[in-house]
Amino acid sequence: MAERVQVREMDSGEGQRLLRIVRRGTGSVVTWRRAQMVLLSAQRMSVAKIAEVTRPRPG
Numbered sequence: 001m002a003e004r005v006q007v008r009e010m011d012s013g014e015g016q017r018l019l020r021i022v023r024r025g026t027g028s029v030v031t032w033r034r035a036q037m038v039l040l041s042a043q044r045m046s047v048a049k050i051a052e053v054t055r056p057r058p059g
Contacts, residue, residue: 007041015042 010018021027021035033054040050 005041005047006044007038010042015039 018035018039021032022039025032037050037054040053041047045053
């Protein structure tokens with residue numbers, strides 16, 4: 001079984017910058033999606049749940 005992976009603890013400045021990227025929703029979709037994934041991991045969400053939440057929806 002693979003080892004569990006999570007991001008390191010972020011300082012408040014890093015967290016605020018990621019929140020601005022996610023809330024703004026403009027710019028690169030790749031940057032937006034990565035920021036969202038890092039924030040969810042920092043909240044201790046499992047990789048499986050992050051994949052479920054961030055998976056692009058067909059349609």
